[in-house]
Amino acid sequence: MLVALTAGLVPAFVFAPGPLATNMSSSESVDQRHLIDLLSASFVDYWNSGEQSLTPDLKQVVDYWRCFHVVKALIAATLLAVLIALGVLLWKAFVRARGLTAGRGVPLATASTVVTALSMVSLAAVMANIQGALAPLSSLLTMLPQHPPHGALADTLGQVRQHLADYPNADGRTPPAVEVIVSDFSRYHVVIAVAALTVAVVITGLSVLSWRMSSRTEASDRRTRRIFRCFGLLSALASLTFAVLAVANVSTATEPAPALLGYFRGGW
Template structure:
């Protein structure tokens, strides 16, 4: 029986380097793949982005000057591209989450007794670091879902500096009676609603993980590395749940009444 357990541990542990490699590849792909998959007409790659900022400034100014309710022309082209760009990032961010979770599960599955306090501290650090990486990758996925589903408001972040935003935001004085301003306000509400919903799902998942991890800590062998790894994960996901829950609540409020937040974005 002991030999069977050892064999299972070796088999599970043997895939840990593979999952680590997949997570690393997903991280690299997250950075460089969008420009290759959807093209790079605006110079949005890792080497720059200045042309993208210039294009965004002209497109937003043109739209606001059109007084039109429907996004068209250069801004429509930019937002279509920006949405596709973010969807590619979503795929790689989710791949990273899956790989990191699988890596953590493999390490826990191969838990072996630890003889020293230093070893237990080390495995707590490993568990905490992996959990933080999962949280970070999940947030990247959420942020890019937001950009993909509400690319108009996401494109506003491309405006290069505060003075440019303030100049564009001068039209906010026209209020929602102007069709272009009304479109911006509506999309800004959608932008924050998407974040509230998608992040809310992630927060619920984090809360569930924290609860399950806490229960497993209580049942884990005090002398094994499973206890410090899972314990550190429980702490990380519990803190993330509380902190991100506040962000969800704030975005719900902005989604309900987006105009003041949009004005603040433009005026700084």
């Protein structure tokens, strides 16, 4: 059942968010090229409006993108739960199957490892889509054409770069749109920092638990002790990785303008 759920959720993660987001946001159905065209045109109009509030066209695109990421986050979270349950069953089966030959034990260990790796991928997908759902404008900005723009979009991006280079303007001449995108970009990194820190704390707890379980396991049960120690070591390394990710995003969140300027200059 868990394998069947995994097989169904993976394509759902790819194909379901677009149609569901269209229904949730009352938007017209769009493909990626159409979405980029809508974003480019609506972003130019928003910049030229001189207002802080998003224009109706840009708001519609942002609402669609928020719903898109909400759907993807829910599917990814469901997939993560399924993979965790499947991984636990597989590792338990591997530990208990002491009498299996190498020809049968290796595939079981391989399957357990693959499912564990897929769980980490699903966790990353959950985090990324929560980030996109809570800061959809910044997520959308990554879709602005990366090739040299032309026309109104080129003029708009040039003005954005100029104001970001001077941000914050001491004369109080910073356009409202710049304040909005800087604030959203800061929130974009705060979200992932909080998520990464939370995951780091949870994984640290799992690492401690694994080492304790290893020490409580009988010395004669070498396979179980070895598995717990591997989990403890890998969990510690993963926790450190997420902690570094949290610190890096906190740094960007406190000074978002330089990083945002770097994106508009062609980086991210």
